[in-house]
Amino acid sequence: MKKLLAVVLLFSASNVHANWIMERFDLNEDGAIEKREITLSGCTVRAGTFEHADKNNNGVLSGKEVRDATAYLFNKRRCPEMKNIRG
Numbered sequence: 001m002k003k004l005l006a007v008v009l010l011f012s013a014s015n016v017h018a019n020w021i022m023e024r025f026d027l028n029e030d031g032a033i034e035k036r037e038i039t040l041s042g043c044t045v046r047a048g049t050f051e052h053a054d055k056n057n058n059g060v061l062s063g064k065e066v067r068d069a070t071a072y073l074f075n076k077r078r079c080p081e082m083k084n085i086r087g
């Protein structure tokens with residue numbers, strides 16, 4: 001039972017994290033993140049990393065793709081300012 005609770009907590013924690021990124025970077029609120037939205041938000045996208053994160057090659061990142069790519073797309077070095085251009 002305790003183990004199940006831990007798994008549930010872990011799962012919801014990662015969901016919250018992805019939602020936070022979605023809220024910050026999904027500028028046109030279509031539920032997906034384009035490369036342009038990342039750069040407009042003050043982040044540097046290294047060549048090939050967005051394409052690497054875009055597992056189904058549809059040109060945008062879904063919530064799951066964002067979650068999997070958080071470590072290398074949305075870290076402090078790539079997003080030194082993390083500025084919120086939506087005010």
Ligand SMILES: [Ca+2]
Pocket residue numbers: 025026027028029030031032033034037
């Ligand atoms: Ca979007």
Ligand SMILES: [Ca+2]
Pocket residue numbers: 054055056057058059060061062065
């Ligand atoms: Ca995609």
